[in-house]
Amino acid sequence: MSIPDFEKYNQLVLDLFEKEKFEELACLYLEWGKRLLALGKLDEGCFFLTQGYVLALEHGMEEAVEIYEILKNHERED
Amino acid sequence: MDVEADRDLELVRQAVEGAKGLPNNHYIDQATYEEEREVLLFNNWAGIGLGSDIPNPGDVSPVNFAGMPLLMVRNHEGDIQVFQNTCRHRGMKLVEKNCNLRGTIRCPYHSWSYNLDGSLRATPHVGGPGMNIDKHIVREDLGLTKINTHIWRDIVFVNVSGTAPTFREYASKLLKRWHEHEQPMYHGGPVSGFNFDVACNWKLAVENYCESYHLPWIHPGLNSYSRLEDHYHIEEPGHFSGQGTLVYRQIIGEKGEKFPDFKNLSKFWNTGAEYIVLFPNVMLATQRDHGYAIILLPQGPERTIERNEIFYSFDPETRPDLKALIEKNSVQWRGVLEEDLFVVEGMQKGRHGIFFDGGKFSPVMDSPTHVFHKWVGDKLHASRYGNT
Numbered sequence: 001m002s003i004p005d006f007e008k009y010n011q012l013v014l015d016l017f018e019k020e021k022f023e024e025l026a027c028l029y030l031e032w033g034k035r036l037l038a039l040g041k042l043d044e045g046c047f048f049l050t051q052g053y054v055l056a057l058e059h060g061m062e063e064a065v066e067i068y069e070i071l072k073n074h075e076r077e078d
Numbered sequence: 079m080d081v082e083a084d085r086d087l088e089l090v091r092q093a094v095e096g097a098k099g100l101p102n103n104h105y106i107d108q109a110t111y112e113e114e115r116e117v118l119l120f121n122n123w124a125g126i127g128l129g130s131d132i133p134n135p136g137d138v139s140p141v142n143f144a145g146m147p148l149l150m151v152r153n154h155e156g157d158i159q160v161f162q163n164t165c166r167h168r169g170m171k172l173v174e175k176n177c178n179l180r181g182t183i184r185c186p187y188h189s190w191s192y193n194l195d196g197s198l199r200a201t202p203h204v205g206g207p208g209m210n211i212d213k214h215i216v217r218e219d220l221g222l223t224k225i226n227t228h229i230w231r232d233i234v235f236v237n238v239s240g241t242a243p244t245f246r247e248y249a250s251k252l253l254k255r256w257h258e259h260e261q262p263m264y265h266g267g268p269v270s271g272f273n274f275d276v277a278c279n280w281k282l283a284v285e286n287y288c289e290s291y292h293l294p295w296i297h298p299g300l301n302s303y304s305r306l307e308d309h310y311h312i313e314e315p316g317h318f319s320g321q322g323t324l325v326y327r328q329i330i331g332e333k334g335e336k337f338p339d340f341k342n343l344s345k346f347w348n349t350g351a352e353y354i355v356l357f358p359n360v361m362l363a364t365q366r367d368h369g370y371a372i373i374l375l376p377q378g379p380e381r382t383i384e385r386n387e388i389f390y391s392f393d394p395e396t397r398p399d400l401k402a403l404i405e406k407n408s409v410q411w412r413g414v415l416e417e418d419l420f421v422v423e424g425m426q427k428g429r430h431g432i433f434f435d436g437g438k439f440s441p442v443m444d445s446p447t448h449v450f451h452k453w454v455g456d457k458l459h460a461s462r463y464g465n466t
Contacts, residue, residue, distance in 0.1 A: 046208030053210075054189045054202050060180030077200075077210050078217070 026055035030063055037070070046076045053077075084462075086436065090455035094448040099436035100455070105279040105429040111379040114281075115144045117461040118358045118454060120238035123248045125360040125373040126150070128387060129158055129232045130265045136179045136194070140171075143236070144376045147171050148225060150234055151183075153194040160236050161196050162223040172222075183222075196222035231263055231389065233360060233371050251317045252356055258343050259364050263389040266368075266404045270388035272412055276419055278426035280359060280376040283384060284450055286422050287353065287361045287372070290321040291443040296417050311446050312354055316453060319446035320354030326365055329410060331403040337367035340391040357453050367391060370411065380426055386415060 009032065016025040029052030036045035049067050056064035071077035089098040103110045124143070131139045132152040139150045140163050149163035149172060163172050165185040172185055172192075182191040182199050191200040198217040205212035226237040228245035235245055242248055253260065265271070276283065286292065290309035305325075312320040326349050328336050339347075343366055351365040361372040368390045375383040388411060394404060428434060439448050 043208050047203070048208075050202045050208055050210055054184060054191055054200055057182045057191050057200055058179070058184040064181070071210060075211075076208055 022055045023059050023061060026052045026059065026061055026063060028052075029055070030067060033067075033070075037074075042074060046071060046074055050076070087455045087459055090436065090451050091459065094439050094445050095441045097439055097448055097451070099439065099447075100281070100451050101436040102429045102432075102434055104454070105282065105426060106379055108379055111279075111376075113458065113461075114454070115376070116239070117457050119144050119376070120146070121457070121461075122242055122358055123228065123235045123237050123245050123356075124358055125233045125371070126160070126236055126375070127234045127373065127385075128265065128271075129229050129234060131176070131234075132158065134178060137176070138173050138179055138183065138194075139176045140173045142375070142377075143238075145378075146238060148236065148238075149173055149183075149222075151194050151196075158227060158229055158234060159196065160225040160227040160234065162225060164223070165190055166198065166220045166222065167201075192222050196224055198222075231362075231369075231371060232265060232387075233373065235360075249317075249356060251314050252354065255314075255354075256352070256364050258347065259340055259369070261340055261391075263369065263391070264393045266388045266390055266408065267394050269405050269408050272386050272408070274384040274386070274416070274419060276382050276384055276422060277380060278382055278422040279379055279429075280374040280382040281450075281454070282422040282425045283372075283374050283382060283418075284355050284357075284359070284361065285447045286418055286425075287355055288319045288321065288446040288450055289444060290323075291440065292421065296421055297414055299414075312352060313446055313449045315449050316456070318354050318356050319449035320352060320362075321446060322350060322352040325349055326351035328367055329403065329407050331400075331406065335400060335403055337390060337400065337403065337407075338392050339366045355450065357450065368407065372415070384415075386411070 012028060013025065016028065029048045033045045033049035033052060036048060049071055053064060053067040053071060056067060068077055083103070086101045090100055091097070104114065126141045126143045126148060127139060127150055132150055135152055135154045135156055137152045141148045141150060147163035149161045150158060151161060152158050164170070165172055165187065167185065167190045168187055170185050170187040172183055179194065182193055184191045189202050190198065193199050198220045200210065201215055201217065202210055204210060204215050226240050228235045230245065230249070246253065290306060293309070294306050308323050308325045310322050312322055330336055347366045351363065353363050355361045359374040361374070363370045368388060370386060370388045373385040375385065377383060388408060394400065439445070
């Protein structure tokens with residue numbers, strides 16, 4: 001699994017923030033976090049997963065459970 | 079407190095025959111306003127909004143209550159709780175406008191997130207990027223500050239300080255007086271709620287509402303069927319005061335339709351109606367077929383938002399045939415209540431007259447107003463010196 005073009009990704013994040021499409025944004029963060037974890041980038045991956053976690057909680061998304069489990073397994077969440 | 083202020087309060091606390099009204103500083107002075115905010119509004123049970131402001135699970139509504147940021151929340155079980163609308167992290171105001179939340183309340187600053195029961199759910203990056211826990215951050219200790227909350231007649235009451243007895247104890251005398259009306263009440267919908275932004279201290283609205291003395295002059299339209307002598311005082315020192323009438327007449331629609339009565343009322347309510355202020359800030363009407371609440375939201379020493387809300391014995395959704403009458407009733411009450419606005423604003427202006435001494439009460443006609451002034455005086459005195 002490779003890291004996508006960061007510039008492109010970053011622009012997507014900004015667009016979704018601008019359009020207040022927070023559920024899509026949560027999914028994007030989740031995807032990005034997983035990719036980074038798969039590459040062994042623990043801190044970076046957990047950073048993006050956390051971003052996704054907070055938005056998933058806010059919007060009552062079932063993805064919050066999945067993200068929580070990942071973060072907990074890496075001792076990043078209670 | 080200075081000696082002069084104490085002497086003024088002693089005059090207010092005397093029997094009505096010898097009493098003076100509250101002096102000007104209680105209406106125009108910021109420091110006195112702030113003292114009264116704590117002693118009168120926060121230490122007692124005050125109204126801040128309606129349950130129907132947040133009708134659906136997940137609805138939240140911020141309220142500025144005398145400068146205090148509060149948040150009304152209806153949780154996913156349907157229960158209402160009020161919190162301080164302030165994040166426990168950096169003190170950011172959490173919610174700026176009414177909205178529905180499917181999940182947590184997220185602080186817009188660093189995204190600390192709270193469940194709708196106020197518990198702290200997430201503290202993102204609190205231990206560094208991607209690290210959401212820290213041994214010094216104990217989430218169990220950092221939930222939103224709960225405000226004592228009680229719902230009565232769909233009114234959301236709060237006791238901010240947490241020092242008052244339970245609401246049912248606090249309002250027991252009024253609940254007993256109006257026990258026949260302890261039955262479901264339904265808000266009349268958007269047309270039955272209207273606000274006034276009034277240039278007066280909140281207490282002047284209370285004082286005007288308490289007494290019937292002003293009716294022949296300010297509400298001349300009532301004279302035709304509800305004369306001054308048809309009214310009586312309602313006085314429960316330390317709790318509430320107001321006025322009643324013996325000649326209440328139901329509003330009638332163009333086809334002769336009327337609102338259905340509340341169930342199983344005694345004969346008194348056939349023509350009786352009562353208008354009472356539950357101290358400090360909720361003005362209520364109880365009648366055979368409908369009632370209303372006016373919630374006073376102080377915005378400073380000289381500005382008050384009045385929320386006027388009308389309630390019925392039936393769910394308006396089930397009676398489309400009464401829609402026009404509900405609208406007519408709203409227009410009628412709005413007209414009557416608007417007639418009072420120049421009075422309370424005029425009294426506010428008058429209190430900038432430096433020689434005004436608080437005023438002289440009519441022992442016969444002003445006693446319900448004096449009951450309120452004495453309540454204010456007693457509360458302030460007790461706060462300053464204890465119950466002496």
